[in-house]
Amino acid sequence: MKKVWPILVVDDEEVMCESMAAWLREDGYRVDTAPNGLRAIELAGSTDYAICFMDLKMPGGLDGIETMMEIHRIHPDASIIIITAYATVDTAIQAMKEGAQEYIVKPSHPQEISMLVSRILKLKKLQSENAILRKKISRSYRHSDIITKNPRMEEILALTRDIASLRSTVLIRGDSGTGKELIARAIHYCGNRADKRFVSVSCAALTETLLESELFGHEKGSFTGADGQKKGKFELAEGGTIFLDEIGDISPKLQADLLRVLQERRFYRVGGSEEVSVDVRVIAATNKNLAEEVQQGLFRDDLYYRLNVIEIRIPPLRERREDIPLLAERFVERIASELGKDIAGISGDALKLLIDYDWPGNVRELENVIERAIVTSHNGTLVESDFSWLKQRSNQGQNWEVPDVPLAELERRAIIAVLERKRGNVKDAAAALGIDRSTLYDKLKRYEIAH
Amino acid sequence: MKAVCVVAIGNVPPEILEWVENVAVEWFPWPVRRLQALDLPEGSFDTNRGQYQSVEIMKAVARSRPSDAARILGVTEVDLTIPMLTFVFGQAQLDGPVAVVSLCRLRQEFYGLQSEEVLFRERVVKEVLHELGHTFGLTHCADPTCPMSLATHIGLVDGKEQRYCARCGEQIGQRIASQDGEPL
Numbered sequence: 001m002k003k004v005w006p007i008l009v010v011d012d013e014e015v016m017c018e019s020m021a022a023w024l025r026e027d028g029y030r031v032d033t034a035p036n037g038l039r040a041i042e043l044a045g046s047t048d049y050a051i052c053f054m055d056l057k058m059p060g061g062l063d064g065i066e067t068m069m070e071i072h073r074i075h076p077d078a079s080i081i082i083i084t085a086y087a088t089v090d091t092a093i094q095a096m097k098e099g100a101q102e103y104i105v106k107p108s109h110p111q112e113i114s115m116l117v118s119r120i121l122k123l124k125k126l127q128s129e130n131a132i133l134r135k136k137i138s139r140s141y142r143h144s145d146i147i148t149k150n151p152r153m154e155e156i157l158a159l160t161r162d163i164a165s166l167r168s169t170v171l172i173r174g175d176s177g178t179g180k181e182l183i184a185r186a187i188h189y190c191g192n193r194a195d196k197r198f199v200s201v202s203c204a205a206l207t208e209t210l211l212e213s214e215l216f217g218h219e220k221g222s223f224t225g226a227d228g229q230k231k232g233k234f235e236l237a238e239g240g241t242i243f244l245d246e247i248g249d250i251s252p253k254l255q256a257d258l259l260r261v262l263q264e265r266r267f268y269r270v271g272g273s274e275e276v277s278v279d280v281r282v283i284a285a286t287n288k289n290l291a292e293e294v295q296q297g298l299f300r301d302d303l304y305y306r307l308n309v310i311e312i313r314i315p316p317l318r319e320r321r322e323d324i325p326l327l328a329e330r331f332v333e334r335i336a337s338e339l340g341k342d343i344a345g346i347s348g349d350a351l352k353l354l355i356d357y358d359w360p361g362n363v364r365e366l367e368n369v370i371e372r373a374i375v376t377s378h379n380g381t382l383v384e385s386d387f388s389w390l391k392q393r394s395n396q397g398q399n400w401e402v403p404d405v406p407l408a409e410l411e412r413r414a415i416i417a418v419l420e421r422k423r424g425n426v427k428d429a430a431a432a433l434g435i436d437r438s439t440l441y442d443k444l445k446r447y448e449i450a451h
Numbered sequence: 452m453k454a455v456c457v458v459a460i461g462n463v464p465p466e467i468l469e470w471v472e473n474v475a476v477e478w479f480p481w482p483v484r485r486l487q488a489l490d491l492p493e494g495s496f497d498t499n500r501g502q503y504q505s506v507e508i509m510k511a512v513a514r515s516r517p518s519d520a521a522r523i524l525g526v527t528e529v530d531l532t533i534p535m536l537t538f539v540f541g542q543a544q545l546d547g548p549v550a551v552v553s554l555c556r557l558r559q560e561f562y563g564l565q566s567e568e569v570l571f572r573e574r575v576v577k578e579v580l581h582e583l584g585h586t587f588g589l590t591h592c593a594d595p596t597c598p599m600s601l602a603t604h605i606g607l608v609d610g611k612e613q614r615y616c617a618r619c620g621e622q623i624g625q626r627i628a629s630q631d632g633e634p635l
Contacts, residue, residue: 015506016535019505022542022545023539026545026591027590107532108535108537110539
């Protein structure tokens, strides 16, 4: 690990340079030396030094501070350690104001230098890991990683790109497992808030009081068990994005609190008397029809309109069957690699079975089904028999077992199923459903069914 | 035939040189030869610090290296330092033929304590293994019990064992086997 962090020692005294370099090399570092500022800058041009030990006073040419500033121009992250004698401590402190990370007075105890180097490099390692992870996370949520060739999904992706850097609130609608959080993350990581936090809160998972404290934080002693002040998710997401999943499940009181945050960008911690201001983009998601909830008086209309500035409706998987093979192949590749199984792909028969299945649990269900098949499969390719249990599940679905959903949802699903059977032909679908074409068009519009 | 040479710089009791030679015999495949003692080089004493500049001592040892010496180890009673540090226990050329060990801070007397010969001898063995290890290209070992670990104070020297850890021992063995122990 050490050897990847090169160190530069800059001092006009050769014996100082070489003995220090030799001592550091014994510790496993790659060390270069420079007798003056110009040579140091030249070396920094070709090597990204993690640490530069810099003598403050170098006769002729550039002094230590000038050299440091030039190296910082080339490598802003280089840690400069100023070497000084007692007489020049004031100047060393001045150097720290100019950007030096530390100063050491020579001669120093070996332990002091050893700990200093190891502390700086530990910090650099963490910073580097952090940058890699951030990059990895942002890469995981790039738009290109959302797999689709469905025209409606492509429209959604184009929209998310357009709105990524806006502050407007977004409401994402879609059945469970359709990938609402994935879309929210894609918006966050493609926009100008990508280097700040994306904080996700599942509103349905907590009781009203817990959710209130989770969102807004609390002051010490505000309730039993509040041992200290705690920041809420809104504060943690400062400068970034908060994703409020299952927003349709929050209580009327929290609806009012949330409305205030959206309107004023300010709130009080639970038990607090000081207002906290935040700059947070809100992306909310729900699998409920919030417009209907508003009509029924279950959800505040003013909050609904605040949330619904930009609305995205993600189609269920059964409405984007062309994506099933793409998604399935991607899941096989990823999951097989994670589980260390050598599985090359899915057979044609197995794919047909997956395409024909109704996927009430959407993409999440598909992912779980693929994982189960990979775990139990003994073949190099997933075949139909690896999904035989899925066939039984599918057959059960054809026994007219009506799911526990609103009548309108049943109607919507029936229309989609018939349209698919009739290959998108509205005239044939209308005939099959026993309604005229204009009625079917009305319903397609009302249920937002693409055809 | 190649040899490991041991040389005193200034006055060093012969029995201590013998300890040093025994360590070299135990770990390295060449005969060990004692050279005529060197005087402390002129100009190596730093009057401001009251210590000797290790770099100057290293240069003097390097100058006295016979052509058949695969390694030459200088041993001195004086306290060594380099400009950046307050002291060094010793110094070596990484993957080179020259190393020096100072006995000064290995003695309990340096710390105002009563002399302890067994402890002193153990420390000498560990420091000799450390500096000679560097001449075989070994950098500091993460195992604090290995003589190749970095010691920035005497307590850390005392935490070491008098034999290389398996990894460092293996590395030295490989260097001896692959390049006949020649320094790079």
